[in-house]
Amino acid sequence: QSVLTQPPSASGTPRQRVTISCSGSSSNIGSSTVNWYQQLPGTAPKVLIYTNDQRPSGVPGRFSGSKSGTSASLAISGLQSEDEADYYCAAWDYSLKGWVFGGGTKLTVL
Amino acid sequence: EVQVVESGGGLVKPGGSLRLSCVASGFTLGGYSMNWVRQAPGQGLEWISAISSSSVYKYYADSVKGRFTISRDNAKSSLYLQMDSLRAEDTAVYYCAKCHSDSECGWFDSWGQGTLVTVSS
Numbered sequence: 373q374s375v376l377t378q379p380p381s382a383s384g385t386p387r388q389r390v391t392i393s394c395s396g397s398s399s400n401i402g403s404s405t406v407n408w409y410q411q412l413p414g415t416a417p418k419v420l421i422y423t424n425d426q427r428p429s430g431v432p433g434r435f436s437g438s439k440s441g442t443s444a445s446l447a448i449s450g451l452q453s454e455d456e457a458d459y460y461c462a463a464w465d466y467s468l469k470g471w472v473f474g475g476g477t478k479l480t481v482l
Numbered sequence: 483e484v485q486v487v488e489s490g491g492g493l494v495k496p497g498g499s500l501r502l503s504c505v506a507s508g509f510t511l512g513g514y515s516m517n518w519v520r521q522a523p524g525q526g527l528e529w530i531s532a533i534s535s536s537s538v539y540k541y542y543a544d545s546v547k548g549r550f551t552i553s554r555d556n557a558k559s560s561l562y563l564q565m566d567s568l569r570a571e572d573t574a575v576y577y578c579a580k581c582h583s584d585s586e587c588g589w590f591d592s593w594g595q596g597t598l599v600t601v602s603s
Contacts, residue, residue, distance in 0.1 A: 411527075422591075458526075472529070
């Protein structure tokens with residue numbers, strides 16, 4: 373059971389917009405910034421969104437993040453087949469004194 | 483190019499020990515906090531340990547506290563994870579992950595390719 377809660381799966385057709393939610397508590401998302409990681413099949417994770425809504429260089433503008441209270445969301449617009457991957461949210465938990473991840477959301481492009 | 487490369491994984495019996503290494507290149511390891519994150523087969527990511535740049539601060543997930551020890555040798559650009567009293571549930575790919583900064587980690591901006599640890603009799 374992960375500390376942060378994500379839907380196990382999400383799907384959409386090409387060019388659609390998809391959102392993935394991440395729910396936490398006051399000790400993690402409520403007190404910290406949220407990062408999102410993308411893990412393409414068979415590869416290591418890479419940062420997709422950091423500090424709630426910032427994109428590293430090289431990440432397309434189709435990806436955006438937001439945070440409100442103890443929840444966060446990742447939105448992907450103009451869905452493409454290469455976006456098929458697992459997506460994880462993460463935040464520092466001040467009670468646990470460690471990083472916590474969501475269980476991951478497997479995105480399928482239909 | 484910033485790169486971290488893990489090694490040391492393998493097959494070990496329950497109750498055994500293993501030491502993982504992570505060698506950094508393209509940046510000065512001593513300027514950053516570092517982490518170990520693992521992923522059991524077919525499962526999600528689990529953070530297990532972090533260490534500050536000067537080794538003053540060390541953090542562990544409850545699942546490994548008392549069994550795993552994180553350390554580093556900045557002169558050798560290396561991060562380590564000593565794993566003792568291994569259990570079947572420790573079977574996973576172990577990733578080394580670099581923090582964006584030292585003062586406040588922020589996020590993991592570089593990950594290695596991972597090393598597989600299998601605990602089985």
